[in-house]
Amino acid sequence: MSRQPWALAVLFLAAICIAQGQNPLANNRKAAKAGEYEFRINCALCHGLGARGGGRGPDLTRAQKKHTHNDAEMFQTISNGIPGTAMPANGTNGQGVGMTDTEIWQIVTYIRSQEVKASAKMSGDPVHGKQLFFGDGNCSMCHMVDGKGGRLGPDLTAVGGSRTREAIIDSIRNPSRRLAWGLTESTKEFPQEYETVTVVTEDGKQIQGVTLNEDSFTVQIMDSGEHIYLLEKDKLKSLKTSRESMMPKYEANVLSDKEVDDIVAFLASVGAK
Amino acid sequence: MMPLSTSATIYRPLYLSVLGGLAPRSQRFRLCAVVLLALSASHTHAQVTAERLLNSAKEPQNWLTYSGDYSGKRFSPLDQINAANAHTIVAKWVYQTAATGKFETTPLVVDGVLYATGPDNRAFALDARTGRPIWMYQRQVPSDIRPCCGRVNRGVAILGDKVFFGTLDAHVIALDAKTGAVRWDTTAADYRTGHSFTVAPLAVKNLIVIGISGGEYGVRGFIDAYDADTGERKWRFYTVPGPGERGHDTWEGDSWKVGGAPAWNTGTYDPVTNQICWPTGNPAPSNRGAGRAGDNLYSNSLLALNADTGKLNWYFQFTKHDEHDWDATQVPILIDANGKKVIAQADRNGYFYVIDRTNGKLISATPYGKTTWSDSKDSDGRPVANKNASPTLNGHTVCPGALGTTNYMPPTYDPQTRLVYVTARDQCDIFSTAPQPYEAGHAFYGSAYFPSEEAEPYLGFLKAIDPVTGEVKKKFQHTSPTWSGVLSTAGGLVFSGDAEGNFIAFDAASLKPLWHFQMGGAVYAGPMAFAVDGKQYVAIAAGSAIYAFTLP
Numbered sequence: 012m013s014r015q016p017w018a019l020a021v022l023f024l025a026a027i028c029i030a031q032g033q034n035p036l037a038n039n040r041k042a043a044k045a046g047e048y049e050f051r052i053n054c055a056l057c058h059g060l061g062a063r064g065g066g067r068g069p070d071l072t073r074a075q076k077k078h079t080h081n082d083a084e085m086f087q088t089i090s091n092g093i094p095g096t097a098m099p100a101n102g103t104n105g106q107g108v109g110m111t112d113t114e115i116w117q118i119v120t121y122i123r124s125q126e127v128k129a130s131a132k133m134s135g136d137p138v139h140g141k142q143l144f145f146g147d148g149n150c151s152m153c154h155m156v157d158g159k160g161g162r163l164g165p166d167l168t169a170v171g172g173s174r175t176r177e178a179i180i181d182s183i184r185n186p187s188r189r190l191a192w193g194l195t196e197s198t199k200e201f202p203q204e205y206e207t208v209t210v211v212t213e214d215g216k217q218i219q220g221v222t223l224n225e226d227s228f229t230v231q232i233m234d235s236g237e238h239i240y241l242l243e244k245d246k247l248k249s250l251k252t253s254r255e256s257m258m259p260k261y262e263a264n265v266l267s268d269k270e271v272d273d274i275v276a277f278l279a280s281v282g283a284k
Numbered sequence: 285m286m287p288l289s290t291s292a293t294i295y296r297p298l299y300l301s302v303l304g305g306l307a308p309r310s311q312r313f314r315l316c317a318v319v320l321l322a323l324s325a326s327h328t329h330a331q332v333t334a335e336r337l338l339n340s341a342k343e344p345q346n347w348l349t350y351s352g353d354y355s356g357k358r359f360s361p362l363d364q365i366n367a368a369n370a371h372t373i374v375a376k377w378v379y380q381t382a383a384t385g386k387f388e389t390t391p392l393v394v395d396g397v398l399y400a401t402g403p404d405n406r407a408f409a410l411d412a413r414t415g416r417p418i419w420m421y422q423r424q425v426p427s428d429i430r431p432c433c434g435r436v437n438r439g440v441a442i443l444g445d446k447v448f449f450g451t452l453d454a455h456v457i458a459l460d461a462k463t464g465a466v467r468w469d470t471t472a473a474d475y476r477t478g479h480s481f482t483v484a485p486l487a488v489k490n491l492i493v494i495g496i497s498g499g500e501y502g503v504r505g506f507i508d509a510y511d512a513d514t515g516e517r518k519w520r521f522y523t524v525p526g527p528g529e530r531g532h533d534t535w536e537g538d539s540w541k542v543g544g545a546p547a548w549n550t551g552t553y554d555p556v557t558n559q560i561c562w563p564t565g566n567p568a569p570s571n572r573g574a575g576r577a578g579d580n581l582y583s584n585s586l587l588a589l590n591a592d593t594g595k596l597n598w599y600f601q602f603t604k605h606d607e608h609d610w611d612a613t614q615v616p617i618l619i620d621a622n623g624k625k626v627i628a629q630a631d632r633n634g635y636f637y638v639i640d641r642t643n644g645k646l647i648s649a650t651p652y653g654k655t656t657w658s659d660s661k662d663s664d665g666r667p668v669a670n671k672n673a674s675p676t677l678n679g680h681t682v683c684p685g686a687l688g689t690t691n692y693m694p695p696t697y698d699p700q701t702r703l704v705y706v707t708a709r710d711q712c713d714i715f716s717t718a719p720q721p722y723e724a725g726h727a728f729y730g731s732a733y734f735p736s737e738e739a740e741p742y743l744g745f746l747k748a749i750d751p752v753t754g755e756v757k758k759k760f761q762h763t764s765p766t767w768s769g770v771l772s773t774a775g776g777l778v779f780s781g782d783a784e785g786n787f788i789a790f791d792a793a794s795l796k797p798l799w800h801f802q803m804g805g806a807v808y809a810g811p812m813a814f815a816v817d818g819k820q821y822v823a824i825a826a827g828s829a830i831y832a833f834t835l836p
Binding site: 047048051052055056060102109110111204225226227228254 | 430678679716718719720726727729731732734735741762763782784785786788797800802
């Protein structure tokens with residue numbers, strides 16, 4: 012009984028706020044706590060505990076987000092997903108049962124509260140980083156940024172805006188430690204994990220490349236010359252798949268900490284656009 | 285009323301005209317069989333009596349229950365498609381539902397007509413030879429419904445001249461098998477409190493047996509039986525005992541009221557003991573044990589219920605006080621092995637259990653996948669959870685993960701190879717706690733889980749297990765874990781699908797793929813087999829369509 016007037020007031024407030032695209036629970040600490048648990052249940056699978064990115068999903072502790080400029084847009088993103096990406100609409104990822112509007116606002120509040128804590132200052136020199144990326148670092152032989160570069164590895168145009176600095180450095184220093192993460196079945200339309208595959212064809216030709224896709228009977232490969240091979244497994248002499256990345260390990264004697272910082276700063280400057 | 289002898293004379297001239305003196309003696313029998321087949325094809329929709337369901341082995345051309353027969357074997361005695369000719373299998377027809385979401389149905393086939401369900405409360409009947417629809421039915425899904433794990437349904441039951449299915453808004457509906465018209469509609473529970481039906485019901489005697497879903501909403505689980513003629517509920521067994529009932533003291537305080545233990549996969553029936561063997565799911569909240577101290581009966585259990593009364597004869601609990609969402613909702617297979625009447629169940633918790641079905645006593649429990657949650661057994665031989673297997677605030681890796689070593693996908697037992705074939709997954713998850721108060725109709729997990737990084741990549745298998753020893757005899761590794769069920773046939777074949785969209789025929793002895801077809805959509809359903817006009821088919825749902833395959 013005693014809860015009812017309060018609940019009505021919140022509903023009324025919520026109606027006004029939503030009409031204006033505002034979060035009715037903005038800066039509400041209790042809501043942020045509730046949102047943290049909702050986040051764990053519904054979002055952490057891809058975005059990681061603490062919203063700092065999980066390999067599949069972007070780091071959400073960054074203040075600047077590619078698809079979301081204000082709370083109302085974040086609410087829409089969570090509700091409807093992002094077409095063309097692995098971000099599913101609320102309640103359709105097969106994990107959770109879906110959230111109510113209030114629960115979504117709690118998550119928005121939680122994500123905002125995490126942003127305050129994260130300090131995303133970049134120490135590197137993006138101009139020098141760009142030179143390294145397209146020059147001596149050889150990154151662009153396999154990676155594209157803004158339409159320039161190679162196709163063998165993932166396009167890195169958006170990576171600076173979606174991954175933490177630590178995650179990018181880790182991928183440069185230890186590329187095999189974590190390949191692109193596979194996705195759960197419900198979002199399997201984005202299956203590429205960049206595994207390394209080596210095959211020997213019937214006529215003895217050896218091909219090494221990354222898998223574009225694979226099932227039990229066929230494999231689709233791109234090699235370092237960006238040739239695409241469409242192969243039937245039972246017609247191959249041998250096939251070996253490895254989670255050892257084709258990307259070389261960039262140790263400190265190849266790229267110094269300062270140089271890595273510069274590359275990260277470059278990627279961040281592009282990704283922030 | 286027309287005397288029988290009169291009706292027989294109506295058909296006699298037809299017989300005589302075909303056979304009369306024209307065919308040599310040696311061909312008469314074959315011709316006669318052709319005529320009978322032709323007659324059966326034109327006279328579809330004979331009543332599906334309870335006796336026919338009991339004696340389903342006598343009509344191998346039909347698939348009369350979710351698992352093909354009451355024992356849950358999902359084995360077809362048809363052998364026209366076999367290991368020698370499997371490489372020539374072709375797709376015969378495709379039926380598009382235009383639905384979105386996972387398609388988990390197992391079709392039934394009776395005398396040339398295929399009955400199935402689809403996402404969003406769909407049910408339909410098709411010409412099983414061509415895939416052409418005979419009727420379609422869809423019940424509107426309420427806009428405020430939020431079923432846990434997809435707007436799915438696993439199939440119909442058939443009895444008399446009606447087919448029966450459960451809806452996402454917790455109704456049990458009887459449809460006219462010939463027209464799809466609603467014959468009765470009974471509300472089992474309130475969908476707004478998280479109750480729903482996704483399971484294929486089981487017809488036993490004159491009862492339609494069905495179990496509720498909603499373990500993620502804190503429902504109090506139950507198994508119901510409805511009068512097939514009227515829709516009147518004849519009995520209900522609550523899978524969480526109330527005050528004064530045996531097992532009630534396995535729940536802390538009022539936790540039983542929201543205790544879960546749903547019953548969302550189709551059980552089996554043992555006519556000899558008149559027992560329905562039905563498995564139950566997780567206690568609620570699924571991943572948080574605090575607040576519900578105790579074993580939490582009858583969650584994650586196999587229940588043996590008297591078919592007539594719904595009274596509990598015995599139970600076996602696979603996972604006590606579960607904190608990992610390991611529903612025991614796998615089809616329990618009744619097998620007569622080594623002179624013993626047993627039930628085999630490859631459980632979601634990673635162990636393969638063999639149970640004496642006369643008394644519910646455990647015979648063996650053997651791991652058939654990667655497990656880390658138990659390293660000891662109790663005096664009954666049941667694996668016991670480690671203290672440190674519980675979820676923690678910051679997350680803790682346990683194998684198998686929440687999806688389990690297997691899940692709802694139906695397994696098969698092949699009496700020819702004497703092996704159980706089951707879809708299995710090796711994946712570990714990080715389980716972390718997330719306190720969540722109960723609120724009617726809201727998600728009630730009490731925690732979160734996500735795949736453990738160290739367990740990448742996740743592995744998927746088809747495994748062949750000897751039910752006598754529990755030993756994994758053979759396995760085939762899929763490219764990734766699949767949600768497909770498995771069918772075995774007398775043709776020496778095992779059929780299953782994969783997450784990449786392939787439907788595959790395996791040699792039952794070696795598990796070597798003999799044939800495959802790319803269906804263009806992931807498989808979440810179990811395959812089945814049937815025959816019409818003397819021609820064998822194998823059918824499966826994938827993507828948003830049903831596919832039927834046959835020989836050229």
